[in-house]
Amino acid sequence: MSLKMKNITFLIGMVFLFFFMWGISLFAEPSKGFSGFGETTDLSPDDETLVFSYFQDGNASLYTVPASGGTAKLLAKPIEGNSFINPTFSPNGDKVAFIKQWEVEEQERTFGELMIIDQTNGKMEQLTDTNNLITEAVFSPDGKTLYFLKASVYKNYSEIASKRPHEFDIFRMDLETKAIDQITHKKAYEMSGLAVTPDGKQLMYRSYGNGDQLVFHSLADDGETVVIPSGEFASGAPIISSPSLSSDGKRVTFSDVATKGKDGLFIYEAFKMDVDTQQAKQITSFHKHVTNPVFFHHSNSLIVTVDEKFGEARSEYSYWRVSMDGDQRKHLSINIPEVDDMK
Amino acid sequence: MNRTEKYIRRVLEQMQSPKAEREEMREELLMHLEEAKKRYLYEGYSEKQAEKYALADFGNPSRIGRELQESIYPFQRGLLYVIGIATIIFGVIFYLNAVFLLHERIIVWFGIQLLIGTAVILAAINISIVGRYFYLVNLLILVSATWSGIDLMMVETAPGGQAFLFSLCLTILIIVSLIFVFRNSYYSTSQTENEQRKPGLVKFSYIMNLLFGVIIISLGLFFMWGFLVFIGMRAIAFVPSIPIFLWLTFYKFQMTYIAKKPLLSLATGFLFSGVAIALPFGILVFT
Numbered sequence: 001m002s003l004k005m006k007n008i009t010f011l012i013g014m015v016f017l018f019f020f021m022w023g024i025s026l027f028a029e030p031s032k033g034f035s036g037f038g039e040t041t042d043l044s045p046d047d048e049t050l051v052f053s054y055f056q057d058g059n060a061s062l063y064t065v066p067a068s069g070g071t072a073k074l075l076a077k078p079i080e081g082n083s084f085i086n087p088t089f090s091p092n093g094d095k096v097a098f099i100k101q102w103e104v105e106e107q108e109r110t111f112g113e114l115m116i117i118d119q120t121n122g123k124m125e126q127l128t129d130t131n132n133l134i135t136e137a138v139f140s141p142d143g144k145t146l147y148f149l150k151a152s153v154y155k156n157y158s159e160i161a162s163k164r165p166h167e168f169d170i171f172r173m174d175l176e177t178k179a180i181d182q183i184t185h186k187k188a189y190e191m192s193g194l195a196v197t198p199d200g201k202q203l204m205y206r207s208y209g210n211g212d213q214l215v216f217h218s219l220a221d222d223g224e225t226v227v228i229p230s231g232e233f234a235s236g237a238p239i240i241s242s243p244s245l246s247s248d249g250k251r252v253t254f255s256d257v258a259t260k261g262k263d264g265l266f267i268y269e270a271f272k273m274d275v276d277t278q279q280a281k282q283i284t285s286f287h288k289h290v291t292n293p294v295f296f297h298h299s300n301s302l303i304v305t306v307d308e309k310f311g312e313a314r315s316e317y318s319y320w321r322v323s324m325d326g327d328q329r330k331h332l333s334i335n336i337p338e339v340d341d342m343k
Numbered sequence: 344m345n346r347t348e349k350y351i352r353r354v355l356e357q358m359q360s361p362k363a364e365r366e367e368m369r370e371e372l373l374m375h376l377e378e379a380k381k382r383y384l385y386e387g388y389s390e391k392q393a394e395k396y397a398l399a400d401f402g403n404p405s406r407i408g409r410e411l412q413e414s415i416y417p418f419q420r421g422l423l424y425v426i427g428i429a430t431i432i433f434g435v436i437f438y439l440n441a442v443f444l445l446h447e448r449i450i451v452w453f454g455i456q457l458l459i460g461t462a463v464i465l466a467a468i469n470i471s472i473v474g475r476y477f478y479l480v481n482l483l484i485l486v487s488a489t490w491s492g493i494d495l496m497m498v499e500t501a502p503g504g505q506a507f508l509f510s511l512c513l514t515i516l517i518i519v520s521l522i523f524v525f526r527n528s529y530y531s532t533s534q535t536e537n538e539q540r541k542p543g544l545v546k547f548s549y550i551m552n553l554l555f556g557v558i559i560i561s562l563g564l565f566f567m568w569g570f571l572v573f574i575g576m577r578a579i580a581f582v583p584s585i586p587i588f589l590w591l592t593f594y595k596f597q598m599t600y601i602a603k604k605p606l607l608s609l610a611t612g613f614l615f616s617g618v619a620i621a622l623p624f625g626i627l628v629f630t
Contacts, residue, residue, distance in 0.1 A: 028442040312506075
């Protein structure tokens with residue numbers, strides 16, 4: 001075969017290979033978005049029920065399940081393109097507040113509205129108008145008020161940063177009148193992990209100062225106390241994620257860097273901190289990505305979320321019950337019913 | 344073109360020798376063929392018969408060409424085939440994996456992968472045409488290795504043990520590519536008019552200069568990948584790739600310079616690499 005023929009034959013072969021591979025890809029099922037358990041959970045006041053998000057093809061519905069595991073029950077399902085995330089129980093356990101989140105690709109931004117559902121009658125209500133960027137909410141101890149975090153902008157401050165919610169402040173909604181008033185005027189770069197102390201007098205949240213910090217905000221005089229946990233963090237300074245306050249308000253649990261993996265990735269574990277001493281101590285030793293620890297109200301345990309595939313293209317979350325000393329842990333086996341079973 | 348000339352052309356088709364070496368080879372082959380032909384003429388054969396038998400004695404011209412190529416540039420053509428075929432096979436396996444297991448139709452990626460693999464194999468097939476342009480072949484293989492570096496970052500997010508297996512394959516492919524570039528660079532030095540007095544030093548200088556290149560390409564890809572992950576497909580995310588293009592251009596001149604001044608070229612390579620790395624940081628700081 002001449003050189004010219006060799007070239008032509010080879011090139012035809014490669015063109016054929018390209019179209020063949022493209023053709024067979026048409027038979028493959030296209031990507032439908034993330035499916036699996038969501039990152040955030042909350043426990044009912046009697047510790048009997050866990051509420052969580054479950055994603056189907058990129059859309060998250062809310063489910064409840066016994067705190068020991070079992071078959072989940074659908075609580076609220078959004079319309080296509082929306083997700084229900086970050087659920088939180090009311091103090092009597094009847095209601096669940098959560099965020100309805102969706103993205104508008106043309107605007108390259110995310111929206112979030114405050115929602116509430118009454119478990120006793122299944123009535124769901126959107127509490128805020130459209131075009132907000134509310135990220136999380138928490139009930140006051142008397143259940144009459146919802147505190148929530150709202151970002152004013154969705155942008156990148158630097159050319160080398162991605163677009164994210166910024167200019168956060170804390171707001172309060174009276175659930176009877178639906179009146180909203182603004183509590184802080186910080187336009188904070190970051191705010192998350194909003195919680196209310198058991199006496200209802202202070203709010204706790206995570207923010208960024210010179211580093212990650214927890215802030216206790218007095219509702220009486222707007223005074224603030226900054227708390228920086230001290231402990232053995234592999235990152236040196238703490239990198240706090242998803243803090244949560246105990247029922248007695250004396251302890252905070254959060255996720256932070258415990259070690260570094262072989263590939264240099266930070267390994268996050270659950271930590272607990274005594275509010276008075278500010279001394280933090282590692283609880284879990286999963287050697288995986290542990291996040292969103294939540295206190296049981298009446299026992300010395302936590303529910304944590306573990307990402308089994310941290311650093312990979314898609315996360316795979318599972319929920320675990322862990323004793324406060326970290327010695328005991330149990331995987332919550334949750335069965336998500338098929339769509340037909342839920343009707 | 345007579346039969347002998349055709350024969351010599353087919354021999355030279357298998358070789359990557361540059362012009363001067365090719366001419367030398369042509370004259371040598373012609374001389375041997377003429378001698379063989381004379382022997383047959385002396386034995387009483389006709390002009391045509393003598394030429395025919397002389398060529399038959401030499402054997403298949405393509406085989407002779409391949410053997411000469413292997414004796415002057417051992418394994419170079421084979422390495423090109425290995426790199427090209429491995430690039431295509433990896434592309435097919437990773438694409439099928441992405442389409443059927445991860446449900447991601449990465450057809451643009453597959454197109455680029457196939458294009459690079461095809462270009463490398465075409466270079467191997469047409470070694471007599473492109474092989475004499477040593478820098479061009481090096482550039483092609485360095486681009487292929489850089490693309491494999493991008494693949495390496497892509498496969499990091501593959502589930503389970505796949506990431507390890509894919510990474511291993513790509514690392515081997517990159518190492519083979521670097522070995523090829525080193526050898527090809529060194530063979531190009533024999534074309535310089537300067538006599539090589541210190542081949543060990545020249546080899547060392549090529550290795551070190553390639554090492555500078557590997558560092559620049561690795562850093563460039565690492566930061567570019569990080570930017571793409573955090574800020575998405577925006578022009579500024581590609582700023583860290585500037586040193587890669589600068590170094591690839593610089594290596595054209597450095598290849599010859601290493602052969603002439605192996606020790607000094609270590610310093611120029613190091614200095615240029617430093618400047619190339621500093622440049623994007625400057626751009627990012629001042630924009």
